[in-house]
Amino acid sequence: MPLPVVEGRAVEAMSAKVAPRSFEELRPGFKLRAHAKPKSDLVLAAFFSCVVLVFAGAVVFANSYDNDVWFFLATGECIVKNGIPYTNPFSIYPDMGFIAQQWLHCVISYGVYQLGGFVGLGIVAVVLFLALAASMAALAFKIRQSRSGAEVVMMLVAASVVACSTYASVRPHLYSMLAFVWIIYLCEGYRADQRKAQLAFLPLIVVLHVNLHAAIAPFDLFIIALYCIPDVASMLHRRGRLKGVSLVCATYPRKPLILALVACAVALFANPYGASGAFYVLLSYGAASYKGRISEMNNLVPAASFINAYCTILMFITVCVIGRMGLRRINLPLLILALVGIVGAVMLIRNRWLAGLFCFAYLAWATRASSFTVFKEGRATRPVACAILIVGVVALSALIARGAPALAEKPVDASRTPVETMRYLDSIGADKQTTKVFCFFNAGGYVEFCGYKVNVDPRPEIWNATINGTGKDHYYEYVEMALGNTSFNSYNDRYDFDVFIIEEGAGTDPYFEDSPAYVEIPGGNGYRSYAKKSWLDQYV
Secondary structure, three states, rough: OOOOOOOOOOOOOOHHHOOOHHHHHOOOOOOOOOOOOOOOHHHHHHHHHHHHHHHHHHHHOOOOOOHHHHHHHHHHHHHHHOOOOOOOOOOOOOOOEEEOHHHHHHHHHHHHHHHHHHHHHHHHHHHHHHHHHHHHHHHHHHHHOOOOOHHHHHHHHHHHHHHHHHOOOOOHHHHHHHHHHHHHHHHHHHHHOOOHHHHHHHHHHHHHHHOOOOOOOOHHHHHHHHHHHHHHHHHHHHHOHHHHHEEEEOOOOOHHHHHHHHHHHHHOOOOOOOOHOHHHHHHOOOOOOOOHHHHHHHHOHHHHOOOHHHHHHHHHHHHHHHHHHOOOOEEEHHHHHHHHHHHHHHHHHHHHHHHHHHHHHHHHHOOOOOOOOEEOOOHHHHHHHHHHHHHHHHHHHHHHHHHHHHHHHHOOOOOOOOOHHHHHHOOOOOOOOOOEEEHHHHHHHHHHOOOEEEEOOOOHHOOOHHOOOOOOHHHHHHHHOOOOOOOOHHHHHHHHOOOOEEOOOOOOOHHHOOOOOOOEEEEEEEEEEEEEEEEEEEOO
């Protein structure tokens, strides 16, 4: 009996009762053709990895310096030498309560600075940024539940890390980004395979996070709580309601996640400040937004900068994808996170990285069936991919080497870093414990780093009553003076400052020039400095 022939399919010889001697005998005219080589995503994945490496060297390393670093270094030095502070060591006001909510980050930064200066801090920022990019790629594969489509994953990573890079600096935000990514990774892993053991890592992440960046750590609980939401749609489906709405990936036991959430809530208190550290976000809320004095606390204006426009486009694409997915396939945790990131970024510029991170997670899920491989697997595929990665590593190294001298020169004398005035005070032997320095907001951190006590610094919340415990909102008081609602004369009379560091254009110069009680001392680029004559006479 002749073997059946199915058009377009190859018949396996071993399945026949009588094996044919050749394919020609099986089917006359059949030509054995070589199978097409499988497609490969290695080259494109390597290309996008190279893009991330170059971006890290050209942007992250070059912009790793942030003026807030002086507060971190001053706090780190204080902790290393004297232990965890509970009263403000930098304030002219006596007995002010204090919470170093980034205390572990401050200690790490101070240690790195002692070993490698700002170049070392920049390299740490680059390493954390690259770890974030790699973690985002791992998260995308976990969400997609497939190792395919690496080129899509890398494209999403390369696009999203630009938005995340707004705080890829010496600030502790990179730790928060990593914490969020790995919390989502573990939650996604649990709902995919229900392995409870992986949830044990969640409290460990929370403990590290609350000590590195307590202000953002409570959001860890919010993310986990999203995965605890039951599949309410299925309940309504059984009653014949909302049949057009479906929550996908929602059939997994919630009890282990709820227990993990409780453990994480307890872990939030594992910090030197206990409940005050755990609820720092509530204690500090609103201080930095007071009367719009800090630009990063203002609303997002797309036309204001390239990064604003870029983040706006990323958020717009995400909203379009959400609309395209519709109600029949809703990934509830990732959808809520994306919407929270978008709303947060629109409300405050400083939240752009939240939008970049959470929009990435949602888009990784929404594109899980997408790929666009264009290269065929061949002998040269892996060597070419390796060569591209080597180019990226070499470019990163070259960019770091080129940018290192500029970082090594920090600080440069300016209104935010009044180097010349600090040198002068040191040269005359000014008493750092009793000298009361008036400075404007952004200069406070550097003055603290130099060992002097100030009226305000770039951490506005620690100067207000909810944290300092004195009943006085010293930051609000400073803002009212800076806006002219309170006279500088009355502000000075209240605290009797010894040294004044004044930004050019502040309008206070006549106050000192018209009074014989004050003399000008060495200032510098963008600022002028004065001292109370009776105070200065004891040193010169």
